[in-house]
Amino acid sequence: MRAVVYKGPFEVAVENVLDPKLQHPNDAIVKITSSCICGSDLHMYEGRTAAQAGIVFGHENMGIIQEVGAAVKDRKVGDRVVMPFNVACGFCKNCLGGFTGFCITVNPGFAGGAYGYVAMGPYPGGQAEYLRVPFADFNCLLLPSGKQHEADYALLADIFPTGYHGAELAGVKPGESVVVFGAGPVGLMAAYSCLIRGAAEVYSVDHVKERLDKAAEIGAIPINYDEADPVQQIKDRRGGLGTDKGIDAVGYQATSAGSSAAGGEQDEVPNIVLNQLIETVAPTGALGIPGLYVPSDPGGVDENAKKGALSINFGRLFEKGLRLGTGQCNVKQYNAHLRDLITAGRPKPSFVVSHEIPLDDAPDAYVKFDKRVEGYTKVILNP
C-alpha cells in the first residue's frame, strides 16, 4: 500500500510499504478514508525528536473496517470508525481510571501508546491506505454510516478532544474568561471548546493572520503577539484584570514576537508561553497545558532545554495559588460525547480544515504546513 514515510529532517515521501495484517485476534484492519497531519507530526518532521527514518506517520485516523480478528465482537466489517490517537488496552489500571493516554499495556516500559509516533510503540501510522488497530472493540469509535460530517468526525481522533482536554484541565466553566495561547488547530479547538462550555470571553493569542481570523470567526478575541506583549494587551482590555483560566496550545517550540513574514527574527523561547500564562491568569485560576513539552530535545535552544528543564516562575504560580494540568489527551474520555454533539448538528470543528488533499500530495503539504504559509491550518489526507 501507499504510505507517508519519514525520510529525515524536513523530508517525507509517499512510498509503497507492506500492507498491515491482523497480528492478534483483537485487531482490526481499517481502510483509511481520512487521516490528518498534526502539529505534533511537525516536531518529528523537523528532526526535533528521536524519530528514525522509516516510520509511517499518522495518528489521526478514520475509515471503514475492512477485516476483524476472531475476538473482535462489537465492531464489524463495513463499520465507519474513528480511532483515538492513543492506542490503549481498556483494562489496565490507567485505562480503567479513564487515562487511556497513559495505557501501560500497549507500550511496555512506558505509559502511553500512539500510531505513527516516535517512542509510542510499534504502531505504524495511518497516513496510508490501511491501518492495523489493536484492541479494536475498545479503540474504534463507531460513527453513523455514510459520508456525512467526514471532516468533523476525523477531528475526533485528536485535536477536538485535545482542545476540549485543555478546557477540562483548566476547569473552564460558564461565564469565565480564558486566554488560549496558540491558534493552531489545537488552540482553535481549545477556544471553540471553551465557548461550547459557556465561557464568556476567550482570547486567542497567535501571530499567524489566517489563524487569528479563524479565531475571530468563532467568536474569540484575536490577540497578535507580534503587535505588543499579549499579557498587557489582554489586561488592558480587561481593566487591568487577568483571565480566570488559561490554556497553552503551543508547547516547547514557542517563538518570541517578530514575524518571519515581516522579515523579523523568530527566536524559539520554550518557556515563554508558560510564563505568560502565569502572568495572564488571575490569582486562584487554573492552567491547562495540552501543548507538548518533552524530556529530551536534541535541538533544544540551550543545555537545559535539551533536557526539557525549563525556567518557569514557580514563585509567581505559588503566590497566585494557580493550579495546572498537563499531559497527553485521553481521547476516549471525550470522543463519544463530542461525536454525539457533531451528529446532533451543533459544533462544526471542521472550520479549522484548510486543505483536503490526496495522499500523494502529502510531501508538499508538510512543507507548507510546517512554514504555516498559504493558510495551511489543518490538512486532511484522503487516501
Ligand SMILES: NC(=O)c1ccc[n+]([C@@H]2O[C@H](COP(=O)([O-])OP(=O)(O)OC[C@H]3O[C@@H](n4cnc5c(N)ncnc54)[C@H](O)[C@@H]3O)[C@@H](O)[C@H]2O)c1
Ligand atoms: N496533549 C496532547 O494530547 C496533544 C495532542 C495534539 C497536539 N498537541 C500539541 O499541541 C501543540 C499545538 O498543536 P497544533 O497542531 O495546533 O500545532 P501548530 O504548530 O500548528 O500550532 C501552534 C501555534 O502556536 C503559535 N505560537 C508559537 N509561539 C507562540 C507564542 N509565543 N504565543 C502564542 N502562539 C504561539 C504558532 O504560530 C502556531 O500557530 C503542539 O505542541 C502539539 O504537539 C498535544
Ligand SMILES: [Zn+2]
Ligand atoms: Zn495530532
Ligand SMILES: [Zn+2]
Ligand atoms: Zn491500558
